[in-house]
Amino acid sequence: MGREKAEFFYQELKKFYGEPGTALDYSSPFQLLLAVILSAQTTDKQVNKITPRLYSRYPTPEKLASANQRELEEMIKGIGLYRNKTKALINCAKKLLRDFDGKVPVTREELMSLPGVGRKSANVVLAVAFEKASFPVDTHVFRVSRRLGLTNGKTPDQVEEEVTSIYPEKDWIVFHHLLISHGRTICKARKPLCPECPIGEECPSYKVF
DSSP: OHHHHHHHHHHHHHHHHOOOOOOOOOOHHHHHHHHHTTTTTTOOOHHHHHHHHHHHHHSSHHHHHTTTHHHHHHHTTTTTTTHHHHHHHHHHHHHHHSTTTOOOOSHHHHTTSTTTTOHHHHHHHHIIHHHOOOOOOEEEEEHHHHHHTTTOOOOOOHHHHHHHHHHHHHHHHHHHHHHHHHHHHHHHHHSOGGGGGGTTOTTTTTTTO
């Protein structure tokens, strides 16, 4: 796709949505890391129901590393894969203490070394907690960027590589949030609301569905 069309999508979506941020509730990099681990295959809304108690009960990696597994499972069982996520949270806290002096690391490679953290999750922490140029690809970003013709990538990694080759680093974080907002609001998975789309007539997928 040409840079001019790509820039049009960016600017028009920005006019429509402003500069949205993450929907996850957090107040520190550590809290965001926990929320991101919990968010896999679960809505941000559901995660936000769980995290106030989690943050209060386990405010530090030290507290979380010594958590009782069954107690933690009970606390987060309202979300999917809660048993696996319980183990990931506890082991993540232990690794933070063992390898990173209890602090959330600030590189993708180090973040991905933490239990429960893949590339997308690492990119979210980098972008949201540390404002480091990165482009997390969740289901919304994957779907919308392909529908817009920005990429033909068949995997999240391919989509990330192709979209970031089009846009300058300074736009990656904001554009990631714009695509998520668009995917949740208009460009929905099953029935996109094409007539309401601010970029519909320039979209190659307009009214295809």
